[in-house]
Structures are given as C-alpha cells and as structure tokens.
Amino acid sequence: MSASHEHNINLILLLQKGDEEAFTNLINTYHKPLFIYALNLCKDHDTAEDIVQNTFLKTWKYRKKLNPDLPIKNLLYKSTFNNFISHYRKEKPFQSIEDTYIEAINETIDEDNGEMLAKKIAMVTQGIEELPKKCKEIFLLSKQDGLTNIEIAEYLNISVKTVEGQITKAYRILRDLIGSQLKEILFILFDIKK
The missing domain is CATH 1.10.10.10 (Winged helix-like DNA-binding domain superfamily/Winged helix DNA-binding domain)
Incomplete structure (x- = not known):
C-alpha cells in the first residue's frame, strides 16, 4: 500500500469518527485548489466560494458514507463540479445541460483529473x-x-x-x-x- 493511499484511508477514518482537526486539515489542504477549480468553472469569485463551502459542508455531513478506498481528492473535485452544476441549474432552470457533456466531464473528474480539467x-x-x-x-x-x-x-x-x-x-x-x-x-x- 502506498503512503498516499494509507494517508487517504487514515484521513477518511478520522473524518468518519467526526475528528474536527482532520476536517480542518482537509480544508487547509484542498480549499485553494478547489476554489481555483470552481472559479475556472463559474468565473465568479463569490459563487466559487459558495460552491467550495458547500463541498466541504456536504463532505462533513456525509462523512460516515465516505469510502476509504477512494481518493478523497477525487471526491472533492467531483462534489465541487456537481455543486457547480446544481448552482447553474438553479440560476438557469429553463436551460437543459446535455447529459453527454456532463458524463464526459464527470468521467474526466473520476480519473483523478479534476485539477487537469481546471488547467485545460x-x-x-x-x-x-x-x-x-x-x-x-x-x-x-x-x-x-x-x-x-x-x-x-x-x-x-x-x-x-x-x-x-x-x-x-x-x-x-x-x-x-x-x-x-x-x-x-x-x-x-x-x-x-x-
């Protein structure tokens, strides 16, 4: 087992137990890259901040359902993307998003390429x-x-x-x-x- 995989498991187990220090570390580690990613998606500073806050709130709320075998980074990027889509649909309910695009983009995020997508x-x-x-x-x-x-x-x-x-x-x-x-x-x- 690689050190990063072991670290991922330990972090998720601590989160599942409700360890607030582990949650603070998670925020400190991922807030900036997730914010940049969200900003690239929505092009609005306040909206990006709301999206990322929502990602962390949901992660904490559903911490007991986290899977230690899946990289938390993937989950955070995918959750941020899903929050962006939810926000977009609320803002523009009469415009439908083509599912094929969403699927393609979701697959990209699944492959641990959330940061790569933001860079692209x-x-x-x-x-x-x-x-x-x-x-x-x-x-x-x-x-x-x-x-x-x-x-x-x-x-x-x-x-x-x-x-x-x-x-x-x-x-x-x-x-x-x-x-x-x-x-x-x-x-x-x-x-x-x-």
Whole structure:
C-alpha cells in the first residue's frame, strides 16, 4: 500500500469518527485548489466560494458514507463540479445541460483529473486570448455571442467562407493546446456561461 493511499484511508477514518482537526486539515489542504477549480468553472469569485463551502459542508455531513478506498481528492473535485452544476441549474432552470457533456466531464473528474480539467479550462481561456485578432473576434462572436456564420459575415462585412476559415483556424489552434477534450471545455466556457 502506498503512503498516499494509507494517508487517504487514515484521513477518511478520522473524518468518519467526526475528528474536527482532520476536517480542518482537509480544508487547509484542498480549499485553494478547489476554489481555483470552481472559479475556472463559474468565473465568479463569490459563487466559487459558495460552491467550495458547500463541498466541504456536504463532505462533513456525509462523512460516515465516505469510502476509504477512494481518493478523497477525487471526491472533492467531483462534489465541487456537481455543486457547480446544481448552482447553474438553479440560476438557469429553463436551460437543459446535455447529459453527454456532463458524463464526459464527470468521467474526466473520476480519473483523478479534476485539477487537469481546471488547467485545460485555463489553457483554453488563455489560448482564446492569444488567437490572432480577427480570428479571436470571429470565434467569440460565434461561441460567446451565439451568432451564426452568416450573421457574423454580415456584421463584419466579410464573406461566410472567411468566417468559416477563421473558426476552423481557432479550433485547430485550441485543439493543438488541449487535444480531444476541446468540445467539453468550450461547453463549460460558453454554453453554461450564456
């Protein structure tokens, strides 16, 4: 058994017994990375803080159900993501989230990649900022503002072919940055943020 696995078991057993010092250590260890992760998801400081607080409150409330064989880190990231989704659904009850995206993102978090997902979101955000000026403008009109290619062409007084070319270019640049998960990341950044 690895030291980290043993530490995980000990921590969870202490939490199950209601050890407040273990809970304080848990918060001290994971508050900052979870906050950064939540902030990357919701883009709002206060909301991110609420989401993370909720994660810790739920972890304490359901501590007796924690599984010592599963990394607590995974559980915390997944719980934070689920709290974000719950918050989003409360804020925008008439918009449905496509379950395939949620599943794909949940799988990512299951694989101990919660931090990686947050990093990829940050990389895509940065990548969009660094796109060539015209490319960035067209990409954001399409993804952020939800304009069709024809609407963008009319708005910028350019051809639809130019619009398509620039969007394809943006996708290629961003996919080079983070690979096949681009679709899920863009979903988090734009469809949930509209």
